[in-house]
Amino acid sequence: AQSVTQLGSHVSVSEGALVLLRCNYSSSVPPYLFWYVQYPNQGLQLLLKYTSAATLVKGINGFEAEFKKSETSFHLTKPSAHMSDAAEYFCAVRENTGFQKLVFGTGTRLLVSP
């Protein structure tokens, strides 16, 4: 079964600093990968997705992620953090067999300090 691992349950950055949230996947075939953001008491919102096209994917709110097959990684980055980026971020992989369901990681809480 496919899975994703998010390293670090919490990441703290200062406003204006680089944001790096890590995600590694396990899959025997090229996967579809996603990053979602969840603000307090809200549902998940899609930030970006990789579907086997360009390896560098740009999403909303200035976020981007790079698919690296050799490292089985799909890390999320943003050059300059804003206070409004503080939220929970989830990496997910879509199974490419069976019912093709989304499998989520355990999430990383991003804290942004002034």
Next chain:
Amino acid sequence: EAGVVQSPRYKIIEKKQPVAFWCNPISGHNTLYWYRQNLGQGPELLIRYENEEAVDDSQLPKDRFSAERLKGVDSTLKIQPAELGDSAVYLCASSSGPEDNEQFFGPGTRLTVL
């Protein structure tokens, strides 16, 4: 365009009581998902509908959980009887079809079982 609507937003019940959650997906979305999100975890799929048909309910605890989507639009998820371990956020999501890579999530129902 209205998003995925869920109600209630919060529910507190005592164990052994029944509870029901309601979801109205985005208009025209044929695929509907129910997820459970435990504290500090990512969402886990409970059941997926294609129109009225439940096509993946392998993760639904069928001894106490049931779901329906009678007319292929709204859906209800029920727990009877609830247990302490059912405390979680129940998320509904929808997409235009099973091959659509973007699922749109509702705000969720936070269930507390005392």
